Amino acid sequence: MSTENQSIHEFDFSLICEYFSGIERQGPGSAEVTLKALGFIENLTAGSRIADIGCGTGGQTMVLAQHTPGVITGIDLFPGFIDLFNQNARNLNINDRVKGIVGSMDNLPFENEELDLIWSEGAIYNIGFKRGLSEWSRFLKKGGYIAVTEISWFTLKRPAEIERFWMDAYPEINTIPNKVDQMQKAGYTPVATFVLPENCWTDHFYGPQVAAQEVFLKKYPGNKTAGELIANQRHEAQLYSRYKEFYGYVFYIGKKQ
Ligand SMILES: C[S@@+](CC[C@H](N)C(=O)[O-])C[C@H]1O[C@@H](n2cnc3c(N)ncnc32)[C@H](O)[C@@H]1O
Known part of the structure; x- marks a missing residue:
């Protein structure tokens, strides 16, 4: 890749990062749903080690942290998201046990059987559900839990x-x-499987983007990447409203055997 292309690429990434940094969550979800999923996890203590993979700016991690003891490591590929994550942890005064680090889900910095719980909302698709479940398993203790959300079909056709x-x-x-x-x-x-309610998409994901999109387009008038990003997000939101009976996010919670 030429230097010129690389810098365009980096500019694209920073624009995408800026856009999603302006909203509380980078994927569909809600505090209620995070807590519902957490209700299925047993035996967490102050000594528990938890990882939130593809944590983004930490919307769901901060909810988790306020309702669980234990040490939480958030991991995300985007340094800009991790800066905001750590700022959020400081604001809540939980930065002694909640830390964000930059890293990739295909090369996690944990020891074998170190973790009691792996959390990942709206992110495992980046590596693929099957691959993520199988590769991350070795970091979990026997009896440890995994809780992930994943896009799924609701109907056979x-x-x-x-x-x-x-x-x-x-x-x-x-x-x-x-x-x-x-x-x-x-x-x-x-252990449990449940469908995320519609408000996780509307009130907590697409809704907050409407105002953010106006601001973003005014800030970057005529910018191709910005225009395409917003057009894609709007297209996705329209598809969701038209076809939401056929697909959505599902929480999958499992216990390592
Ligand atoms: C749809 S967002 C979900 C963020 C957050 N969990 C939430 O629900 O708001 C997906 C996240 O995965 C991160 N991501 C993408 N590829 C990754 C990788 N290889 N390793 C770690 N994080 C990655 C993105 O930066 C983004 O923050």
Whole structure:
């Protein structure tokens, strides 16, 4: 890659990062749903070690941290998100046990069987559900938990437009029973599975983006990357409102065998 291309690439990344830094969450979810999932996890103590993989700016991590003892490490690829994450932990005065670090989910800095809980909301798709479940397992103690959200089909058949969109964006999308089967085959006991309610997409994800998009487009008038980013986000939001009965995010919680 030429230096020129590289700098364009870096500019794109920093624009995407800036856009998503302006909103509380970088994916669908809510505090209520994080707490509901946490309700299925047993035996956490002040000595527990927890990782939040693909933590973003830490919307869900801060909720977790305020309702669990233990030490939490958030990991994300974007340094800008991690700066905000650590700022959020400082603001809540929990920075002694909640730390964000820059890193990649395909090269995690943990020891074998170090962790009691792996959390990952709206992020495992970056490595793929099956690969993530199987590669991250070695970092969990026996009996440790994994709790991830993943895009899933709700029905066996879907309209062609939405089928095409998701097969192009994430071919690993699958039905809930098939995802549970994958979790079982990766060596976890499936503990709970539930569909994230619609407000996780509307009130907590697409809704807050509406105002942020106006601000962003005014700040970068005529910028191709900014324009494409907003157009994509708007397209996704429209697809969601049209086809939400066919797909959504699902929490999958498992216990390492
Ligand atoms: C849809 S966002 C979800 C963020 C956050 N968990 C939430 O629910 O608000 C996906 C996150 O995964 C991060 N990410 C993408 N690829 C990654 C990788 N290889 N390793 C770690 N994080 C990654 C992105 O930077 C982004 O913060």
